[in-house]
Amino acid sequence: MNIISTNIEHVQEIITLRRDFMDKTLLAYLIYLGISIVLTVWVAKTLHKNGRIFLVDVFHGNEPLADSVNHLLVVGFYLINFGYVSLALQLGYRIETDYAQVVEVLSYKVGWVLLVLGGMHFFNLLVFSRIRRQAVIPDLPPPVQPDACTIVRG
Amino acid sequence: MDTNIPLTVLYDKRCVLCRRVRDWLEEQPKYVEMKFIEAASKDAYYKFPEVDHNRTLTELTVISDNGLVYKGEKAWVICLWALEEYREWAVTLSSPELFPLAQRMIMWVSSNRFKISKFLGK
Numbered sequence: 001m002n003i004i005s006t007n008i009e010h011v012q013e014i015i016t017l018r019r020d021f022m023d024k025t026l027l028a029y030l031i032y033l034g035i036s037i038v039l040t041v042w043v044a045k046t047l048h049k050n051g052r053i054f055l056v057d058v059f060h061g062n063e064p065l066a067d068s069v070n071h072l073l074v075v076g077f078y079l080i081n082f083g084y085v086s087l088a089l090q091l092g093y094r095i096e097t098d099y100a101q102v103v104e105v106l107s108y109k110v111g112w113v114l115l116v117l118g119g120m121h122f123f124n125l126l127v128f129s130r131i132r133r134q135a136v137i138p139d140l141p142p143p144v145q146p147d148a149c150t151i152v153r154g
Numbered sequence: 155m156d157t158n159i160p161l162t163v164l165y166d167k168r169c170v171l172c173r174r175v176r177d178w179l180e181e182q183p184k185y186v187e188m189k190f191i192e193a194a195s196k197d198a199y200y201k202f203p204e205v206d207h208n209r210t211l212t213e214l215t216v217i218s219d220n221g222l223v224y225k226g227e228k229a230w231v232i233c234l235w236a237l238e239e240y241r242e243w244a245v246t247l248s249s250p251e252l253f254p255l256a257q258r259m260i261m262w263v264s265s266n267r268f269k270i271s272k273f274l275g276k
Contacts, residue, residue: 137241138185143248144231146222150204 160187170271
Protein backbone atom coordinates (compact mmCIF):
# COMPACT_ATOMS: atom_id res chain seq x y z
CA MET A 1 0.00 0.00 0.00
CA ASN A 2 2.74 2.40 0.98
CA ILE A 3 4.75 1.78 -2.16
CA ILE A 4 1.73 2.52 -4.36
CA SER A 5 0.89 5.83 -2.61
CA THR A 6 4.51 6.91 -2.72
CA ASN A 7 4.58 6.12 -6.44
CA ILE A 8 1.37 8.08 -6.98
CA GLU A 9 2.84 11.05 -5.14
CA HIS A 10 6.00 10.77 -7.21
CA VAL A 11 4.02 10.78 -10.48
CA GLN A 12 1.96 13.76 -9.32
CA GLU A 13 5.16 15.62 -8.60
CA ILE A 14 6.48 14.91 -12.11
CA ILE A 15 3.20 16.08 -13.65
CA THR A 16 3.33 19.30 -11.63
CA LEU A 17 6.95 19.90 -12.65
CA ARG A 18 6.12 19.27 -16.32
CA ARG A 19 3.29 21.85 -16.19
CA ASP A 20 5.89 24.36 -15.00
CA PHE A 21 7.65 24.62 -18.33
CA MET A 22 9.58 27.63 -17.18
CA ASP A 23 10.35 29.25 -13.85
CA LYS A 24 7.49 31.71 -13.27
CA THR A 25 9.79 34.49 -12.17
CA LEU A 26 11.91 34.15 -15.29
CA LEU A 27 8.78 34.14 -17.42
CA ALA A 28 7.58 37.32 -15.80
CA TYR A 29 10.95 38.96 -16.36
CA LEU A 30 11.08 37.99 -20.02
CA ILE A 31 7.56 39.15 -20.77
CA TYR A 32 8.22 42.37 -18.85
CA LEU A 33 11.34 43.08 -20.86
CA GLY A 34 9.62 42.24 -24.13
CA ILE A 35 6.68 44.55 -23.50
CA SER A 36 8.82 47.35 -22.07
CA ILE A 37 11.29 47.33 -24.92
CA VAL A 38 8.56 47.32 -27.56
CA LEU A 39 6.71 50.18 -25.84
CA THR A 40 9.86 52.26 -25.41
CA VAL A 41 10.90 51.83 -29.02
CA TRP A 42 7.39 52.67 -30.23
CA VAL A 43 7.16 55.90 -28.21
CA ALA A 44 10.72 56.88 -29.21
CA LYS A 45 9.93 56.37 -32.89
CA THR A 46 6.79 58.49 -32.56
CA LEU A 47 8.79 61.26 -30.94
CA HIS A 48 11.49 60.99 -33.56
CA LYS A 49 9.13 61.17 -36.52
CA ASN A 50 6.86 63.93 -35.26
CA GLY A 51 9.57 65.80 -33.44
CA ARG A 52 11.49 66.19 -36.66
CA ILE A 53 8.63 67.99 -38.41
CA PHE A 54 8.35 70.33 -35.48
CA LEU A 55 12.09 71.03 -35.25
CA VAL A 56 12.53 71.68 -38.98
CA ASP A 57 9.91 74.40 -38.64
CA VAL A 58 11.53 75.84 -35.54
CA PHE A 59 14.93 75.97 -37.18
CA HIS A 60 13.55 77.62 -40.28
CA GLY A 61 14.04 74.65 -42.59
CA ASN A 62 17.59 73.87 -41.45
CA GLU A 63 17.20 70.10 -41.76
CA PRO A 64 20.70 68.98 -40.65
CA LEU A 65 20.31 71.02 -37.48
CA ALA A 66 16.82 69.71 -36.85
CA ASP A 67 17.99 66.12 -37.39
CA SER A 68 20.90 66.66 -35.04
CA VAL A 69 18.84 68.08 -32.19
CA ASN A 70 16.17 65.44 -32.73
CA HIS A 71 18.70 62.64 -32.59
CA LEU A 72 20.22 64.01 -29.38
CA LEU A 73 16.82 64.22 -27.72
CA VAL A 74 15.90 60.67 -28.74
CA VAL A 75 19.20 59.26 -27.48
CA GLY A 76 18.54 60.87 -24.12
CA PHE A 77 15.03 59.47 -24.17
CA TYR A 78 16.27 55.92 -24.82
CA LEU A 79 18.94 56.18 -22.13
CA ILE A 80 16.56 57.30 -19.44
CA ASN A 81 13.79 54.90 -20.30
CA PHE A 82 15.89 51.80 -20.80
CA GLY A 83 17.67 52.76 -17.62
CA TYR A 84 14.41 52.80 -15.76
CA VAL A 85 13.18 49.54 -17.29
CA SER A 86 16.42 47.88 -16.30
CA LEU A 87 16.44 49.20 -12.75
CA ALA A 88 12.80 48.35 -12.17
CA LEU A 89 13.08 44.78 -13.38
CA GLN A 90 14.05 43.09 -10.12
CA LEU A 91 11.15 41.58 -8.22
CA GLY A 92 12.91 40.92 -4.92
CA TYR A 93 11.26 37.55 -4.40
CA ARG A 94 10.49 34.43 -6.38
CA ILE A 95 7.01 33.79 -7.76
CA GLU A 96 5.99 30.56 -6.14
CA THR A 97 2.22 30.53 -6.41
CA ASP A 98 0.43 30.61 -9.75
CA TYR A 99 0.34 32.26 -13.16
CA ALA A 100 -2.20 34.78 -11.94
CA GLN A 101 0.59 36.18 -9.87
CA VAL A 102 2.76 36.45 -12.96
CA VAL A 103 0.07 38.63 -14.51
CA GLU A 104 -0.18 40.72 -11.35
CA VAL A 105 3.55 41.31 -11.28
CA LEU A 106 3.55 42.22 -14.95
CA SER A 107 0.66 44.63 -14.63
CA TYR A 108 2.39 46.41 -11.80
CA LYS A 109 5.79 46.69 -13.43
CA VAL A 110 4.56 47.48 -16.93
CA GLY A 111 2.22 50.04 -15.37
CA TRP A 112 5.16 51.94 -13.93
CA VAL A 113 7.06 51.70 -17.20
CA LEU A 114 4.08 53.25 -18.97
CA LEU A 115 3.88 56.05 -16.44
CA VAL A 116 7.57 56.83 -16.75
CA LEU A 117 7.35 56.70 -20.55
CA GLY A 118 4.36 59.02 -20.42
CA GLY A 119 6.19 61.41 -18.14
CA MET A 120 9.25 61.45 -20.39
CA HIS A 121 7.04 61.93 -23.41
CA PHE A 122 5.42 65.03 -21.95
CA PHE A 123 8.80 66.28 -20.81
CA ASN A 124 10.06 66.01 -24.38
CA LEU A 125 7.05 67.93 -25.63
CA LEU A 126 7.86 70.61 -23.08
CA VAL A 127 11.43 70.77 -24.34
CA PHE A 128 10.23 71.07 -27.94
CA SER A 129 7.83 73.79 -26.95
CA ARG A 130 10.55 75.79 -25.15
CA ILE A 131 12.90 75.44 -28.12
CA ARG A 132 10.18 76.71 -30.40
CA ARG A 133 9.37 79.67 -28.18
CA GLN A 134 12.99 80.75 -27.96
CA ALA A 135 13.45 80.47 -31.70
CA VAL A 136 10.32 82.43 -32.48
CA ILE A 137 10.81 85.41 -30.14
CA PRO A 138 13.08 87.48 -32.40
CA ASP A 139 10.46 87.19 -35.15
CA LEU A 140 7.53 88.45 -33.11
CA PRO A 141 6.03 91.58 -34.66
CA PRO A 142 5.00 94.59 -32.54
CA PRO A 143 1.97 93.51 -30.54
CA VAL A 144 0.28 96.93 -30.74
CA GLN A 145 -0.76 99.15 -33.62
CA PRO A 146 0.64 102.67 -33.85
CA ASP A 147 -1.64 105.54 -32.86
CA ALA A 148 -0.60 107.79 -35.72
CA CYS A 149 1.89 108.43 -38.48
CA THR A 150 4.14 111.46 -38.66
CA ILE A 151 7.06 112.98 -40.49
CA VAL A 152 10.55 112.26 -39.21
CA ARG A 153 13.26 114.71 -40.04
CA GLY A 154 16.99 114.22 -39.97
CA MET B 155 6.34 96.09 -41.42
CA ASP B 156 10.10 96.04 -41.24
CA THR B 157 10.64 95.25 -37.60
CA ASN B 158 14.14 96.57 -37.13
CA ILE B 159 13.57 100.28 -37.62
CA PRO B 160 15.08 102.29 -34.74
CA LEU B 161 12.79 103.83 -32.17
CA THR B 162 13.03 107.24 -30.56
CA VAL B 163 11.72 107.57 -27.01
CA LEU B 164 10.55 111.03 -25.91
CA TYR B 165 10.98 111.06 -22.15
CA ASP B 166 10.12 113.65 -19.51
CA LYS B 167 13.41 114.92 -18.18
CA ARG B 168 11.79 116.62 -15.18
CA CYS B 169 10.74 113.30 -13.75
CA VAL B 170 13.29 111.21 -11.87
CA LEU B 171 11.38 108.01 -12.49
CA CYS B 172 11.44 108.68 -16.23
CA ARG B 173 15.18 109.31 -16.16
CA ARG B 174 15.76 106.11 -14.23
CA VAL B 175 13.66 104.15 -16.69
CA ARG B 176 15.54 105.73 -19.57
CA ASP B 177 18.87 104.70 -18.06
CA TRP B 178 17.60 101.20 -17.49
CA LEU B 179 16.30 100.91 -21.05
CA GLU B 180 19.60 102.09 -22.41
CA GLU B 181 21.45 99.31 -20.64
CA GLN B 182 19.19 96.47 -21.78
CA PRO B 183 20.12 94.22 -24.71
CA LYS B 184 17.82 95.12 -27.59
CA TYR B 185 16.52 93.72 -30.83
CA VAL B 186 15.76 97.23 -32.03
CA GLU B 187 17.92 100.32 -31.63
CA MET B 188 16.51 102.87 -29.18
CA LYS B 189 17.34 106.54 -29.08
CA PHE B 190 16.31 108.92 -26.32
CA ILE B 191 15.34 112.54 -26.79
CA GLU B 192 13.98 114.86 -24.10
CA ALA B 193 10.32 115.55 -24.69
CA ALA B 194 9.55 119.04 -25.98
CA SER B 195 13.24 119.80 -26.47
CA LYS B 196 14.66 121.55 -29.54
CA ASP B 197 15.81 118.22 -30.92
CA ALA B 198 12.33 116.79 -30.47
CA TYR B 199 10.71 119.74 -32.24
CA TYR B 200 13.18 119.49 -35.06
CA LYS B 201 12.95 115.76 -35.57
CA PHE B 202 9.18 115.48 -35.27
CA PRO B 203 7.70 118.73 -36.57
CA GLU B 204 4.10 117.52 -36.71
CA VAL B 205 3.86 116.05 -33.21
CA ASP B 206 1.98 117.76 -30.35
CA HIS B 207 4.98 118.19 -28.08
CA ASN B 208 2.99 119.46 -25.11
CA ARG B 209 1.24 116.14 -24.99
CA THR B 210 4.55 114.29 -25.01
CA LEU B 211 5.24 115.80 -21.62
CA THR B 212 2.27 114.04 -20.06
CA GLU B 213 2.15 110.90 -22.16
CA LEU B 214 5.11 108.70 -23.04
CA THR B 215 5.63 108.85 -26.80
CA VAL B 216 7.76 106.55 -28.92
CA ILE B 217 8.24 107.18 -32.63
CA SER B 218 9.93 104.88 -35.10
CA ASP B 219 12.24 106.26 -37.75
CA ASN B 220 9.60 105.56 -40.38
CA GLY B 221 7.07 107.73 -38.63
CA LEU B 222 4.92 105.33 -36.62
CA VAL B 223 3.80 106.95 -33.38
CA TYR B 224 3.02 105.02 -30.20
CA LYS B 225 1.55 106.81 -27.19
CA GLY B 226 0.87 105.96 -23.56
CA GLU B 227 0.49 102.26 -22.83
CA LYS B 228 1.29 101.37 -26.43
CA ALA B 229 4.57 103.23 -26.10
CA TRP B 230 5.40 101.20 -23.02
CA VAL B 231 4.57 97.97 -24.78
CA ILE B 232 6.73 98.93 -27.76
CA CYS B 233 9.66 99.70 -25.46
CA LEU B 234 9.37 96.25 -23.88
CA TRP B 235 8.98 94.69 -27.31
CA ALA B 236 12.28 96.21 -28.40
CA LEU B 237 14.15 94.55 -25.50
CA GLU B 238 15.52 91.04 -25.95
CA GLU B 239 14.52 89.85 -22.52
CA TYR B 240 11.07 91.43 -22.45
CA ARG B 241 9.72 90.94 -25.97
CA GLU B 242 7.71 87.91 -24.88
CA TRP B 243 6.35 89.93 -21.95
CA ALA B 244 5.26 92.66 -24.33
CA VAL B 245 3.30 90.17 -26.38
CA THR B 246 1.69 88.65 -23.27
CA LEU B 247 0.80 92.05 -21.82
CA SER B 248 -0.98 93.08 -25.00
CA SER B 249 -3.26 90.07 -24.98
CA PRO B 250 -6.93 91.03 -24.66
CA GLU B 251 -7.07 89.61 -21.15
CA LEU B 252 -4.12 91.50 -19.76
CA PHE B 253 -3.97 94.71 -21.76
CA PRO B 254 -6.74 96.57 -19.89
CA LEU B 255 -4.97 95.81 -16.63
CA ALA B 256 -1.63 96.89 -18.06
CA GLN B 257 -3.30 100.06 -19.35
CA ARG B 258 -4.63 100.96 -15.92
CA MET B 259 -1.30 100.28 -14.25
CA ILE B 260 0.64 102.34 -16.77
CA MET B 261 -1.84 105.21 -16.51
CA TRP B 262 -1.55 105.16 -12.75
CA VAL B 263 2.26 105.19 -12.81
CA SER B 264 2.23 107.93 -15.42
CA SER B 265 -0.12 110.23 -13.53
CA ASN B 266 1.72 109.65 -10.29
CA ARG B 267 5.20 109.73 -11.60
CA PHE B 268 6.28 112.84 -9.74
CA LYS B 269 5.00 111.40 -6.46
CA ILE B 270 6.83 108.20 -7.19
CA SER B 271 9.97 110.11 -8.03
CA LYS B 272 9.78 111.90 -4.67
CA PHE B 273 9.32 108.56 -3.00
CA LEU B 274 12.41 107.21 -4.76
CA GLY B 275 14.45 110.07 -3.37
CA LYS B 276 16.59 112.68 -5.14
